[in-house]
Amino acid sequence: MNGLCKISKTSEAIRLFRKMEERNLELDVVLYSTIIDSLCKDRLGLCNCSLWNEVTKLLNEMVERKIMPDVLTFSILVDTFSKEGMLKETKEVFDVMIQRDIEPNTITYTSLIDDYCLQNRMDEAVKAFKTMVRKGCSPSIVSNSILIHGYCKQRRIDEAMSLFCEMSTEGIFPNVITFNTLIDGLCKNLHLPKVMTLFHEMEDKKLDLNFVIYNILIDGMCNAGKLTTARELFITLPTKGLCKEGLLIEARELFEKMEENGCSPYHVTYNTIIQRFLQHNETSYVVKYIKKMVDKAREVFNTLPTKGLQADVWTYNIMIKGLCKEGLLIEAMELFEKMEENDCLPDHVTYNTIIQGLLQHKETSCVVKYNKMMVDKGFSAIATTATILINLLFTN
Incomplete structure (x- = not known):
């Protein structure tokens, strides 16, 4: 049953569950919680009335059979209501847990904190976070990242930075999501020196520097008028493996975003994007798309004079190579x-x-x-x- 739920075959799992019931096999809290979790994770519980009724039915059955929901069952419900932004229901389920002397765990508290943050009720989110710590539940990377995001949304940057620093002292090491969340908040609030310090820290820790962080940084630098820094960041994309064939569309989107934000790229930046468009036209399965890539490279090349830029020998070499490869002799x-x-x-x-x-x-x-x-x-x-x-x- 657990296997069926893991691959989102919830209907089959429910049929198996009912067969067990027909054969008078023992049904316990783990089985009920597994089915309820699968219904909720499929996002079917609240989006489809008949399936949400199934969840309600399962919960009622548990009560009738004197199978008491445990911390896992309640945590599933709290998480589901939280993700739907249903704070009132989230709080009600949480309060029922307390009334029944079922101690919430880190997952339960994290879901409640997330809901508070989504509703911009940061004081209550912080209160829930402190209660979690006081009750002996160790905060996770997720709970810390959620709170940092909440602080950043409300421009409480000092508190976000303070919590970020506390994480390491508590033995919780920030991951890519934590860094991205904080850097995004700092960019939007123009704390640029701290931004680059954190970015270099990510490099030192050899964290996965993907398009998300480069999008955040380049967008932030363009908005702040730091155009040289934005260009330099873009030029480093190939060295980070971010101009591979599968990521070329993201590179192009980032390039276009720079232009939209008034960041007129230098010829080196143009050379970078032209080379990547042409370098990957060896994909044999879509000739039409290859032609589009060459056309786009030609289009970028032809815009150089309008940008006040002069093509250098490297630019010409790249273009000539691409045209020859396409037979455009x-x-x-x-x-x-x-x-x-x-x-x-x-x-x-x-x-x-x-x-x-x-x-x-x-x-x-x-x-x-x-x-x-x-x-x-x-x-x-x-x-x-x-x-x-x-x-x-x-x-x-």
């Missing part, structure tokens, strides 16, 4: 020709990139032209270019 050659017009001289990488692209598409007549140009400029073919040429000769 005429466009790649036209871009090559524009380099000198724009006072940006091709380097050995540029020549090798375009020659490799031409070789791969068997445009041998053009290869001769660019190879001569390369030699005249004092550059030579790299090993990869030479290998492609040799393979092409043998194939022919």
